[in-house]
Amino acid sequence: MTLLTRLRQELGRDAVLTDADVTAAYSRDEMPLAPAGAPLAVVLPADVAGVQATVRACGEAGVPIVPRGAGSGLCGGANAIDGCVVLATTKLDQIEEIDAENRLAVVQPGVVNLTLRDAVAKHGLFYPPDPSSYDWCTLGGNLATNAGGLCCVKYGVTTDSVLGLEVVLADGSLLRTGRRTVKGVAGYDLTKLLVGSEGTLGVITQATLALRPLPQAPATFVAAFSSTRDAGSAVSRIVSEGLVPSLMEIMDATTVDAVERHLGTELGASSGSGALLLCQSDAGGEEARRELAALQQVCTDEGAGLTHATEDLAEGNLLMHARRSVHYALAAYGSNMTDDVCVPRTRIADLIEGCERISAEVGLRIAVCGHAGDGNMHPTVVYDADAEGEFDRARRAFDAILELGLALGGTVTGEHGVGKFKQEWLERELGPVGLRVHRQIKRALDPENLFNPGSMFSLE
Amino acid sequence: MTLLTRLRQELGRDAVLTDADVTAAYSRDEMPLAPAGAPLAVVLPADVAGVQATVRACGEAGVPIVPRGAGSGLCGGANAIDGCVVLATTKLDQIEEIDAENRLAVVQPGVVNLTLRDAVAKHGLFYPPDPSSYDWCTLGGNLATNAGGLCCVKYGVTTDSVLGLEVVLADGSLLRTGRRTVKGVAGYDLTKLLVGSEGTLGVITQATLALRPLPQAPATFVAAFSSTRDAGSAVSRIVSEGLVPSLMEIMDATTVDAVERHLGTELGASSGSGALLLCQSDAGGEEARRELAALQQVCTDEGAGLTHATEDLAEGNLLMHARRSVHYALAAYGSNMTDDVCVPRTRIADLIEGCERISAEVGLRIAVCGHAGDGNMHPTVVYDADAEGEFDRARRAFDAILELGLALGGTVTGEHGVGKFKQEWLERELGPVGLRVHRQIKRALDPENLFNPGSMFSLE
Numbered sequence: 001m002t003l004l005t006r007l008r009q010e011l012g013r014d015a016v017l018t019d020a021d022v023t024a025a026y027s028r029d030e031m032p033l034a035p036a037g038a039p040l041a042v043v044l045p046a047d048v049a050g051v052q053a054t055v056r057a058c059g060e061a062g063v064p065i066v067p068r069g070a071g072s073g074l075c076g077g078a079n080a081i082d083g084c085v086v087l088a089t090t091k092l093d094q095i096e097e098i099d100a101e102n103r104l105a106v107v108q109p110g111v112v113n114l115t116l117r118d119a120v121a122k123h124g125l126f127y128p129p130d131p132s133s134y135d136w137c138t139l140g141g142n143l144a145t146n147a148g149g150l151c152c153v154k155y156g157v158t159t160d161s162v163l164g165l166e167v168v169l170a171d172g173s174l175l176r177t178g179r180r181t182v183k184g185v186a187g188y189d190l191t192k193l194l195v196g197s198e199g200t201l202g203v204i205t206q207a208t209l210a211l212r213p214l215p216q217a218p219a220t221f222v223a224a225f226s227s228t229r230d231a232g233s234a235v236s237r238i239v240s241e242g243l244v245p246s247l248m249e250i251m252d253a254t255t256v257d258a259v260e261r262h263l264g265t266e267l268g269a270s271s272g273s274g275a276l277l278l279c280q281s282d283a284g285g286e287e288a289r290r291e292l293a294a295l296q297q298v299c300t301d302e303g304a305g306l307t308h309a310t311e312d313l314a315e316g317n318l319l320m321h322a323r324r325s326v327h328y329a330l331a332a333y334g335s336n337m338t339d340d341v342c343v344p345r346t347r348i349a350d351l352i353e354g355c356e357r358i359s360a361e362v363g364l365r366i367a368v369c370g371h372a373g374d375g376n377m378h379p380t381v382v383y384d385a386d387a388e389g390e391f392d393r394a395r396r397a398f399d400a401i402l403e404l405g406l407a408l409g410g411t412v413t414g415e416h417g418v419g420k421f422k423q424e425w426l427e428r429e430l431g432p433v434g435l436r437v438h439r440q441i442k443r444a445l446d447p448e449n450l451f452n453p454g455s456m457f458s459l460e
Numbered sequence: 461m462t463l464l465t466r467l468r469q470e471l472g473r474d475a476v477l478t479d480a481d482v483t484a485a486y487s488r489d490e491m492p493l494a495p496a497g498a499p500l501a502v503v504l505p506a507d508v509a510g511v512q513a514t515v516r517a518c519g520e521a522g523v524p525i526v527p528r529g530a531g532s533g534l535c536g537g538a539n540a541i542d543g544c545v546v547l548a549t550t551k552l553d554q555i556e557e558i559d560a561e562n563r564l565a566v567v568q569p570g571v572v573n574l575t576l577r578d579a580v581a582k583h584g585l586f587y588p589p590d591p592s593s594y595d596w597c598t599l600g601g602n603l604a605t606n607a608g609g610l611c612c613v614k615y616g617v618t619t620d621s622v623l624g625l626e627v628v629l630a631d632g633s634l635l636r637t638g639r640r641t642v643k644g645v646a647g648y649d650l651t652k653l654l655v656g657s658e659g660t661l662g663v664i665t666q667a668t669l670a671l672r673p674l675p676q677a678p679a680t681f682v683a684a685f686s687s688t689r690d691a692g693s694a695v696s697r698i699v700s701e702g703l704v705p706s707l708m709e710i711m712d713a714t715t716v717d718a719v720e721r722h723l724g725t726e727l728g729a730s731s732g733s734g735a736l737l738l739c740q741s742d743a744g745g746e747e748a749r750r751e752l753a754a755l756q757q758v759c760t761d762e763g764a765g766l767t768h769a770t771e772d773l774a775e776g777n778l779l780m781h782a783r784r785s786v787h788y789a790l791a792a793y794g795s796n797m798t799d800d801v802c803v804p805r806t807r808i809a810d811l812i813e814g815c816e817r818i819s820a821e822v823g824l825r826i827a828v829c830g831h832a833g834d835g836n837m838h839p840t841v842v843y844d845a846d847a848e849g850e851f852d853r854a855r856r857a858f859d860a861i862l863e864l865g866l867a868l869g870g871t872v873t874g875e876h877g878v879g880k881f882k883q884e885w886l887e888r889e890l891g892p893v894g895l896r897v898h899r900q901i902k903r904a905l906d907p908e909n910l911f912n913p914g915s916m917f918s919l920e
Contacts, residue, residue, distance in 0.1 A: 023503045070802065101700040111554045115465065115765055124702060126746070157643060159652070175893045183617060183801040184871035185606045185656050186889050187879060189896055192619075192652035196645050215701020240561040242584065242673025259610055342641040347563045374643040398638040411644035419863060430647050431634045437905065444904035456647065 004062040006087075007043055010053040015091075016040040026068060026088060027080035030133075031397075033419040034076020034336065039066070041087040048166070048174065049212055055203065055450070056172035058085050059230060064453050065345065067199035069109065069141025070131035072125045074340070075419030077145060077198045077455055087203060089140045090114045093195040095119055096206070097259050104180060109140025109204050116209075125211040125293050128155035129355040130413070132324065145206050146196030146416030153373025154282075155212070155248045157415065160194040166206035167194055169173025170446040193441075198417055199452040201445045218246060220316030221292045222267075222405075223299035224306040228252060228356075231275035232276045232349025234302040235372045239345045243294055246282040248373035250275055255330075255367040259322050262329030267322055276350070277304075277372065278323055280316065326369050332389045333365060335385040337398050341405030342414030354404045361400075374412030377405075418456045426457055463521040467503055467545075467774040470513040473553075486528060486548060487540035491857075493797065494536020494881040499526070502546040508626070508634065508665045510819030511547065515663065515910070516632035518545050522781075524913050527659035529569065529601025532593035534800070535604060537658045537915055547663060549600045554780075555579055556560075556666070563671045564623060569600025574655045574671075585671040588615035591875070592784065603664050606656030610876030613833025614706045615672070617875065619655040627654055627668035628905040637692040640668055653901075656878055659912040663904045676744025678706060680776030681752045682727075683871060684739045684760035688816075691735035692809025694762040697804045703754055706742040708833035709783050710735055711814050715790075715827040719782050722789030727782055735812070737764075737832065738783055740776065786829050793825060795845040797858050801865030802874030803838040814864045815839045821860075822853040837865075837873030857895060866913050878916045886917055 001009075007016045017023055018041045028034075042062060043208060043278075044049045056063050068088045080086050092112035100123040112132040116127050130149035131137055141147070143165070155161075164178025174289045178184070178191040179405040183358040194201055225231040231250060238248065251259070256267055256276050267276060277299065292309040292314040299307050310316060330336050343351050352368045359366040370377030379401050383394035402412050402425055412418075427435055431440040438457055442449075451457060461469075472495045478501045484558060486502040490495075493710060501522060503568045505511045516524050527536040540546050554571035560583040567576060573594040576587050585774055590609035592598055597607070597695055603625070608617045613622075624638025635781075638644070638651040654661055685691040691710060698708070712735050713718070716727055727736060737759065741751040752769040759767050789794050803811050812828045820828040830837030839861050843854035862872050862885055871886040872878075900915055902909075 008709060023814045061861070099804075103695050103699060103702075127522050146649075148645075152643055156646070159649065169851060169893070169897070175897055176891065177894065179802075179871045180804055180869050181871055181874070183608060183612055183802050183831075183874045184884055185608075185873045185895065186873050186882075187873055187899060188657055189606075189619065189652045189655065190894070190897060192649045195649065197648055213704070236561050239563060242563075244673070267829040276720055286807045298910045341830045342557075342639075342643050344562045345642070370492045371643075373643050379677075389614045407641050410640055413646050414641070414643045415645055422646075426646055431636065433633050433645065434650070435630070435639065436630070437635055437650060440904040442899060 003063055004041055004119065006057045007041065007054060008365065010057065011043060011045055011050045011117055013369045015044045015046065015050065016232040020261060023086070026071070026086045029071045029073035029076060029078045030269065030316060031074045031076045031419065032369045034419060036076065036079035036080050036220050039080040039086045040083050043090060044088050044091045046091045051168045051203050051205050052172045052174065054085065054087055054167050055170065058432060059170060059450050060450065061170065063145040065450055066452050067144065067203045069138035069144070070136055072137040073145060073417065073419065075417040077417050077419030079420050080456065090138060092205060098123055100125060102180065104212060105356060107139055107207055107209060109138060109143065109207065111139050112454045113137050114144060119310045122212050124214045125292035126213055126214045127161065127209060129158045129161055139207060140204050143195050143207055144197065144199050145417040148376065150247050150249065150371065152371060153248050158226045158388060159192050160211050162191055162195055162207060163210050164208040165191050165194055165204055167202040167204050169202045170448060170450045175202065175287055178208065182210065198419060198456050198458055201291065201440060201451060203440055209299050214284035215246065216288065217310065217313055218280040218282045218316055219288040219292055219311045220319055221309045222319055225274045225276040225304050227278070229307045229349045230303040231277055232352070234277060234299045236346045237302060239259055243291065244281040245291060245295060245373065247280040249278045250348065250370060250372035251323065251326065252368040254365060255326055256368045258333065260328040262325055262332060263322060278319055330367055330382055332382050333382045335383050337381040337383065337394050339379045339398055339401045340413050341401060341410050342374065343405055343408045343410035345375040347408040347410070348372055348375060348377065350408055351377055351404065355401060357402045358397050364390070364393055364397055366397060375410065420455050423457055463517055463523055464501060466517045467501065467514060467744045468486050470517065471503060471505055471510045475504045475506065475510065475776050480907065482544070485530070485548045489531045489533035489536060489538040489878065491534045491536045491881055494538065494539050494879060496539035497542035497544065499540040499546045500543050502548060504551045505547050506551045506775060508628070509531055511628045511665050512632045512634065514545065514547055515628050515630065519630060519632065519908065519910055523821035525910055526912050527604065529598035529604070530596055532597040532603060533601060533602050533877065533879065535877040536881045537877050537879030539880050543916065549663065550598060550663060558583055560585060560879045565669045567599055567669060568666055569598060569603065569667070570668065571599050573602060574596050580896065583676060586674045587621065587671055589618045589621055599667060601665050602668055603655050604631050604657065604659050605877040606707060608709050608836065610709065612831060613708050614704050619652050622651055622655055622667060622669050624668040625651050625664055627662040627664050628906060630910045638668065642670065654697040658916050660880060660902060660916055661911060670741040675706065675742035676748065677773055678740040678742045678776055679748040679769065679771045680754055680779050681739045681769045682779055685734045685737070685764050687734040687811045689809045690763040691737055692812070694737060694759045695762065695808055697758050697762060698755060701758065702868050703751065705739040705833065706757060707736045707740040707752060710808065710830060711783065712828040713785065714825060715786055715829045718789040718793065718827060719785055722785055723782060723794060735827060738779055762828055780877045790827055790840050790842055793842045795843050797841040797843065797854050798837045799858055799861045800862060800873050800876040801870050802834065803865055803868045803870035805835040807870070808835060808837065809830055811837055811864065812867055815861060818857050818860045822857045824850070824854055827858060835870065880915050883917055
């Protein structure tokens, strides 16, 4: 029996897609630069048994599996390889339980991030991780990539909200990790090993997630600086003084300029401004006012030309909209290559200034914005895809930024992941011993290299 | 050349202890029930190269290594096995760096927890993990066991404060995991895999730890309930209403009674009281008053007979002293066997009532206190070590409590670890697939079973 026949028999005909036009739509995520192959089939199991059947069938046929959520990823981790089976978990989309008293939820991997947020909000609870694709990305993908977002400065990344997992391993067996209690040290922390393993060790079929009390409506604060250096100093001081806003984003002059053109509005930064800092507090009432006043004081001390605090939700949303529009604003200039370095928070100004140097060297616009609160910056190289040589120059700039990020004591990926795009950079960051340990763990759990082979790192 | 000669040559004579009277002092931690063997030698390397030399020499000689911090552990994880080398990291005791601007510290494993707390407090910073032995336990041991403490309800366990590690692996090579940035997803999370691995995968020689702003002086709140069930309901409601005190401890009637006798004081709970709830807020000022008022409201609603809130530090310390005296108070009754189950926070009352049943069955006193905020309870079975059969009955009660903890959806160890004492219980909690994955990872990283063999789980 062929693999396809077996899969159709065990999962049902509708769960196995082979039409090339259809499977092509499942062969890529949102990172256009990563390679993608043509899958043999896309399977959409409707239950855990279906995932196990797929894994066993593919294992026996020697056909690799690429696990996939909604495809919002930014590193090509979910990109197909030639002849593989893409295992999409989008039909496993049930919120199995919300236990408000213990502040946890049990979910299947295909639940959309926003769906869970909305469901738990009805219980006065909050699931913090908020990647920018939160209205369509799935929790399975969030778990596989250890997704971040704007919340991280105060609430951490996905792994910080995970209590336990259920994972289908390479032999089709079902591993349960972690627990329902908020504390526990029984055995190795397999949960956190699997979160962020980008589909290379197993297929997540269930997660137990920790929830928090729903925060208060946010109050918003913005500060405009005439120099990047001053904005960087303000971030350093905010961190070292122990202030913890619920959001702290930075936009450099190029970014602010692009957004102002795109929205046809003034962000309060006069032309020639160096950088804008956008913060929120979700502490509510007097506490929020105190937090914003402290931020305002630091920013003024560090030379901000303009500061503005507001508790008005509509005004806050307008400012947040400006931040969220960066991607679209820059798209108006040309094609975008968005980086994802994370540096110590004291080195943000160094990174932005370095990007200005690199921009001058390659002759391309580079706009820097990012999560100042945790040092995770997204410099975007803008290029004309049709102009001779521009892609190569953009790629050179992109790599130079990664190089700079490492030199500043940072990492090559703060939240997007490695996938099928940054393997060489991961090797560089890990070093030979780290790489060897990665290979040892991969071989131990997936000896036939069934799951997402070649993604993150190669076995040789 | 014998192993001892080689170790003396490479580490210096003073770093290798073989006198049986001396090595005996390094052969046990604080869990009296776990087995301990006689080590061949105790080595005290003064630097990372010394750790690497020890690992290489023992590896080549086929002599197992038991890594050890100060020996404050409560699961026998640091207990020697016959003929092993105990590798104590206590001389690696330097705080290598405090980076206040990026809120992190780089430490060697032999630094005492309190030493780091004091050092970072001078920078207005805070290292949360606070196991009860914080004034003498080392950070290396805290990392190996993923230690908890009273802080966990608000600040999590040790793993939540670790950014990166340096670890000597079984072949003597040096692995660096993690990063100095607060965010990053480059590769598998080896840091969190190694934290809590109880010295079975490598020897931690350095850690990069995340720090927090120093909290405000604590305000304290106490509530006395006439029934355990009411106290449990109060805990459930505190959690589900999203209140996050910086500490929330529960003491049952047996515990309160023992402490009152021991200290010769009234804790405000009249005789016949069911349970005492002790909470703190470190939010400071108005915010702390608001938090305590909310706690007070919940406790009153749930039937507390007495509630009392105080911002007076001395009074707060007295109440905390009562909680910290439990161990000594119970020792006055006889020998103690202290459990470490963790249950969902809604099941605390069920656990306490179950302990009352077990107490009646075995005819021994069982006192329950613990970290109500995270469900981590420490029921203590009191027995007369000299009385015929009492030890066996105590052990039966101890096991019945673990059984109950699992039945309530909990874990067999909330913070003490598995070590050389709870291996069978770990197997039961993990199940066959989980156990197999543990063995696969152990074999992948330590193929000759050099590190702490037989601790946590066996390889067959």
